[in-house]
Amino acid sequence: MRKAVMSVLLATAVLTPGIAHAGPPAQPEPPEVRTLETTVPAYDPMRGIRMGVSGLFERTVAGTGGRTAKIYASKDAYLGSYIVVLNTPEGEETVSWLAKSGWIERADKEKLVLYVLEPGASGEWGTAAEEQSYIETAYTNIGANGVDGRGDWYQPSESYYVVGYDTAGSVLQKLVMDDPILVAAAAFVDASDIDTQYLASMNSNFYPTPDWNGDLVASADVPVPVWIINSRQSQASDDVIDYWKDANQTSSKGTGFEGGKIFEQKPNMLYGYVAETSRVAVGVLEKKNIRENEPKERQLDKKIYDFLSSYTRYGGNVGGNTIGSRQDLDELGVTYQTMVVDGRLREYLVYVPHKAKVAAARGKDVPLVFSLHGSGMTMYMMFDYSRWWEVADREGFILVHPTSTNNGRATSWATAPTSSDHTFFGLLLDELKTNYNVDESRVYIGGQSNGAAMSQAVGRNLALSQNFTAVGATSFPSTSTNYDGETLPYYMAMGEFDFWPYQPSTPPVGGMISYWINRNDALGTPTTAASEEMSGRFVTSKWNNEDGVNVVRYTVTKGRGHSIIPEEMELIWDWYELWQKDAEGNNVYVGP
Numbered sequence: 001m002r003k004a005v006m007s008v009l010l011a012t013a014v015l016t017p018g019i020a021h022a023g024p025p026a027q028p029e030p031p032e033v034r035t036l037e038t039t040v041p042a043y044d045p046m047r048g049i050r051m052g053v054s055g056l057f058e059r060t061v062a063g064t065g066g067r068t069a070k071i072y073a074s075k076d077a078y079l080g081s082y083i084v085v086l087n088t089p090e091g092e093e094t095v096s097w098l099a100k101s102g103w104i105e106r107a108d109k110e111k112l113v114l115y116v117l118e119p120g121a122s123g124e125w126g127t128a129a130e131e132q133s134y135i136e137t138a139y140t141n142i143g144a145n146g147v148d149g150r151g152d153w154y155q156p157s158e159s160y161y162v163v164g165y166d167t168a169g170s171v172l173q174k175l176v177m178d179d180p181i182l183v184a185a186a187a188f189v190d191a192s193d194i195d196t197q198y199l200a201s202m203n204s205n206f207y208p209t210p211d212w213n214g215d216l217v218a219s220a221d222v223p224v225p226v227w228i229i230n231s232r233q234s235q236a237s238d239d240v241i242d243y244w245k246d247a248n249q250t251s252s253k254g255t256g257f258e259g260g261k262i263f264e265q266k267p268n269m270l271y272g273y274v275a276e277t278s279r280v281a282v283g284v285l286e287k288k289n290i291r292e293n294e295p296k297e298r299q300l301d302k303k304i305y306d307f308l309s310s311y312t313r314y315g316g317n318v319g320g321n322t323i324g325s326r327q328d329l330d331e332l333g334v335t336y337q338t339m340v341v342d343g344r345l346r347e348y349l350v351y352v353p354h355k356a357k358v359a360a361a362r363g364k365d366v367p368l369v370f371s372l373h374g375s376g377m378t379m380y381m382m383f384d385y386s387r388w389w390e391v392a393d394r395e396g397f398i399l400v401h402p403t404s405t406n407n408g409r410a411t412s413w414a415t416a417p418t419s420s421d422h423t424f425f426g427l428l429l430d431e432l433k434t435n436y437n438v439d440e441s442r443v444y445i446g447g448q449s450n451g452a453a454m455s456q457a458v459g460r461n462l463a464l465s466q467n468f469t470a471v472g473a474t475s476f477p478s479t480s481t482n483y484d485g486e487t488l489p490y491y492m493a494m495g496e497f498d499f500w501p502y503q504p505s506t507p508p509v510g511g512m513i514s515y516w517i518n519r520n521d522a523l524g525t526p527t528t529a530a531s532e533e534m535s536g537r538f539v540t541s542k543w544n545n546e547d548g549v550n551v552v553r554y555t556v557t558k559g560r561g562h563s564i565i566p567e568e569m570e571l572i573w574d575w576y577e578l579w580q581k582d583a584e585g586n587n588v589y590v591g592p
Contacts, residue, residue, distance in 0.1 A: 031099070032055070033057070033058050034057050034058070045343055048403070049347060051073050051155070054075040055073065057070065057071045058070055074111055076108070079376070080377055080378045082309070083160050084115070085115045088117070089166055094116055102302060110309070125166070136175060155410055158314050159183055159315045160182060161183070162183050163308070164191040177220075178219055185224065185311040187283075188228055202243075205218055206219075209317050212537035220243070222247060223274060225281055225307075225308075226282050229260075231286075231288060249270055257283050260283060261285075274324070311326055314385040319559025320559060321565075324384075327389065329380075341427060344420065346403070348379060348401060351400075351401075353398075353399075356397065356398050369445075370446070372402065372455055373401070373403065374476075375413070376410040377411065377448075378411055380401075385564060388401075404421065404450070405420070416457075425458055442469055444469055447473055448564050465486065471488060472576060474493045477511065479514065479515045489552075489575070489579050491575040493538075493556075509554075513554060521545050523543065529554075538557055540556075549589045578590065
């Protein structure tokens with residue numbers, strides 16, 4: 001299982017002279033390099049969320065005088081797969097290095113996308129100053145739409161893993177320091193030649209939006225799990241290590257890690273930046289000749305990925321993204337399942353925690369929670385970013401993360417009542433009720449962004465809505481003027497810096513609240529809530545029915561943009577627990 005810090009032993013190959021079979025391993029065959037075309041790849045509806053391309057591609061990076069980058073998408077990579085951003089080490093040819101280092105093999109095994117910055121036509125990297133423009137432009141274009149970025153060919157996740165080597169890697173590390181919220185974790189090998197003036201400048205490099213307390217946030221204050229690996233110690237690398245220790249608020253005492261040391265985040269630090277159950281860390285390895293031969297470097301690159309993949313991070317703005325430990329889904333017991341709906345492969349993840357299994361063994365049913373991802377996301381991303389699985393572990397409910405359809409370059413839910421997504425939900429409900437110990441009186445649905453829109457659309461589909469007990473969603477106000485339907489308790493959380501103004505006096509949010517006030521026979525208007533409460537970074541308004549029961553709830557999350565934070569999943573579950581269907585199928589309040 002992946003943990004916040006992976007502690008596995010770095011094995012050093014020992015070659016014994018005179019033994020014939022102890023020679024170097026056979027070199028993997030480098031893949032063929034193709035040009036990333038400007039035409040949209042053919043979409044196969046039975047490939048589900050698989051990317052439209054696979055293999056090794058070269059792309060010209062616009063604005064760099066014809067410089068290129070390589071992109072490798074494994075055959076099983078899906079839209080939103082984790083992406084590893086690397087630069088070719090000095091003295092290496094990109095394609096052969098990707099093969100011999102094991103990065104392609106690793107990408108195939110882990111369903112990754114590799115984005116590789118490489119030297120110019122000479123095959124040699126220039127100085128840091130000479131490479132700054134190319135590296136910055138190529139890095140900036142990773143997530144851009146159109147021919148200069150991902151376009152219709154590949155789609156990275158919300159944040160990257162970054163690995164920098166040598167001088168060019170130092171430039172890459174500076175970009176990570178400049179905007180750390182884009183990076184889930186990073187490793188730098190002999191790539192910490194950064195002057196103290198630049199490090200100091202990060203203390204006054206402020207993000208445009210403040211945190212949940214209204215305070216400006218500097219780049220130097222934002223944590224990133226980092227592993228610094230050097231063939232030799234230097235003052236510059238020591239300064240960089242100290243920089244990351246400060247950013248990650250680590251303890252001063254390290255423990256053994258991969259032949260070096262790891263410095264873990266102090267307890268009860270970095271609230272809002274790191275999930276409560278996780279910790280970030282700074283690893284340090286300084287060992288002479290760490291890269292002296294290919295087997296060693298191949299082993300090191302594997303260990304680098306093990307470190308990186310211990311973490312995940314939702315992007316967003318500085319006050320609304322969270323680093324957390326990343327779980328191995330197979331080891332956790334999450335199952336990948338499919339069905340075919342209207343000629344398309346539909347995919348979903350089901351997590352049955354230990355408590356739900358124990359309940360089943362005792363003949364008891366448990367709640368079911370649907371969590372829907374946003375546009376451009378997938379079930380995998382929503383699983384990692386939301387951390388709903390932690391709530392499921394504690395509370396014992398069954399968790400399902402379905403995936404929307406692949407529209408050729410990204411994913412999205414189709415909210416129209418006639419869409420196949422509604423058919424999918426009906427069939428999925430039947431499948432889950434048949435195969436699991438679902439308490440049909442406690443079935444809940446919610447999602448983020450486009451997933452929130454879909455949750456509300458399901459709530460307005462009266463053939464489907466009767467199956468659900470409450471809705472709890474984030475970051476997408478949608479509305480209707482048809483108020484027909486049963487009482488369906490509704491909760492929405494919006495970010496202070498979300499895509500839409502959060503105030504109920506504005507049309508998007510006000511229209512949404514107005515719909516649910518009318519649908520649930522609540523009293524008041526969007527701007528006249530029965531109560532408003534503040535708890536930490538959350539400001540919550542409530543609308544009650546004539547019996548004084550709170551049937552509509554709306555929270556503004558301070559500091560957050562268009563993202564989600566794990567604490568909101570806790571708030572949503574607290575809302576779900578208040579509701580259950582009675583014997584007649586009505587959604588009734590059962591809370592305190």
